[in-house]
Amino acid sequence: xxxxxxxxxxxxxxxxxxxxxxxxxxxxxxxxxxxxxxxxxxxxxxxxxxxxxxxxxxxxxxxxxxxxxxxxxxxxxxxxxxxxxxxxxxxxxxxxxxxxxxxxxxxxxxxxxxxxxxxxxxxxxxxxxxxxxxxxxxxxxxxxxxxxxxxxxx
Numbered sequence: 551x552x553x554x555x556x557x558x559x560x561x562x563x564x565x566x567x568x569x570x571x572x573x574x575x576x577x578x579x580x581x582x583x584x585x586x587x588x589x590x591x592x593x594x595x596x597x598x599x600x601x602x603x604x605x606x607x608x609x610x611x612x613x614x615x616x617x618x619x620x621x622x623x624x625x626x627x628x629x630x631x632x633x634x635x636x637x638x639x640x641x642x643x644x645x646x647x648x649x650x651x652x653x654x655x656x657x658x659x660x661x662x663x664x665x666x667x668x669x670x671x672x673x674x675x676x677x678x679x680x681x682x683x684x685x686x687x688x689x690x691x692x693x694x695x696x697x698x699x700x701x702x703x704x
Contacts, residue, residue, distance in 0.1 A: 551579055551581055552581070552657045552658065553580070553581050553658075554575075554581070554582050554657065554659075555583040555647075555651055555654065556568055556571060556584045556660045557587075557647055557660070557681075558619060558662065559586065559662075563662070563664055563694055564662040564664075568622045568660065569622055571660055571692070572626045574690065575658070575660075577626055580632065581634065582626060582628060582632060582634070583633075583634045583636060583656070584619045584623050584635050584636070585619075585637070585638075585650060586615045586619055586637045587639075588603070588615065588637065588640075589643050590602070590640060591641075592641070611639075612637045615637035616635050616637050636650075643677065644680040647659070647681065648680075648685065648686070658689075658690060659685055659688070660692065661678045661689065661691055662691075662692050662693070663691055664694065
């Protein structure tokens, strides 16, 4: 059985793109993991360390994330026992995804990306770029092309 990991941010754009995964690849005989890693940030304010988001909000954020991830899962036309959902909090999102891929012995990771414009387009710090370089398995990068016109369309 193939293990496919779908990494999602919680943006509408990303969820919209990843709902189309089953049109791009055959998911039959697969165990699909749909994950979201929420970045923890440590800051110092008035010489006191703080972690954001605060731990009191973890449960609420995790439940909200799982609700959004289930939107993707519902679009895959799979049996509920074929899908595993995971939302976690980590300081290093990219490395956490890589370790998760190794842990579950994934054969494919799917990630959505969006086109960057201006100065942001010069930097390659996206999760998709990281996974292309460091993933222990194959990587499928999906991009929303519905908002872009084809060259011959006006």
